[in-house]
């Protein structure tokens with residue numbers, strides 16, 4: 372990651388995720404957010420230890436990082452950060468955002484999530500503080516209807532006023548869970564994720580027994 376984005380970048384998207392593995396659902400959400408919100412860059416931040424995922428056997432952070440690196444390599448507007456994988460303990464977003472805010476106090480920051488993650492946002496550590504640090508772009512994800520959430524959120528959580536933006540994206544019912552299950556069952560995953568990622572996870576024999 373280039374820490375010195377000053378001058379070149381004013382509007383920055385943050386795409387946090389476990390990315391085990393990264394797939395086209397993530398990439399389409401990031402690219403549509405970039406275009407719709409005129410972001411100069413989208414920074415992918417793979418989690419070190421995901422705060423809310425209890426699943427055993429999450430792949431090694433370095434392997435997940437390498438998959439993201441390969442997935443974004445041909446997009447000059449996408450970048451990747453080691454911030455969370457180098458930090459000890461659960462990767463709380465509020466801590467990451469404090470670091471990013473210190474680095475870029477004047478930038479307009481947007482955290483990009485799918486609607487499933489957005490629906491859980493008030494269970495995140497220091498959610499109120501998060502809304503002081505960043506705005507959210509919530510990308511529609513099949514199976515997670517957030518229309519009620521968008522209707523009520525500003526009344527129930529006034530600190531979010533004007534800070535959660537809805538983003539319609541081409542619906543892709545792709546999940547990392549489904550990709551892992553397909554690999555385990557020996558079913559195809561081609562076209563669900565970039566070919567470079569598919570080759571990398573096959574080479575490292577990921578998900579064959581998880």
Ligand SMILES: Nc1ncnc2c1ncn2[C@@H]1O[C@H](COP(=O)(O)OP(=O)(O)OP(=O)(O)O)[C@@H](O)[C@H]1O
Pocket residue numbers: 387388389390391395396397400483484485486487488489510511512513543544545546547548549
């Ligand atoms: N198909 C999708 N469409 C829109 N957003 C998505 C999609 N898949 C994931 N996201 C969003 O990307 C972010 C990172 O997701 P994550 O890495 O947990 O992927 P996942 O497919 O949900 O993984 P898993 O199935 O292991 O829970 C989250 O904000 C999530 O909501």
Ligand SMILES: O=C(O)c1ccc[n+]([C@@H]2O[C@H](COP(=O)([O-])O)[C@@H](O)[C@H]2O)c1
Pocket residue numbers: 386387388389390416418421422423424462463464465488494495496
């Ligand atoms: O900070 C928290 O409490 C928190 C709780 C759940 C999820 N998050 C963040 O939300 C992003 C998507 O999470 P996930 O579990 O869907 O990969 C990722 O950047 C996580 O670190 C953050």
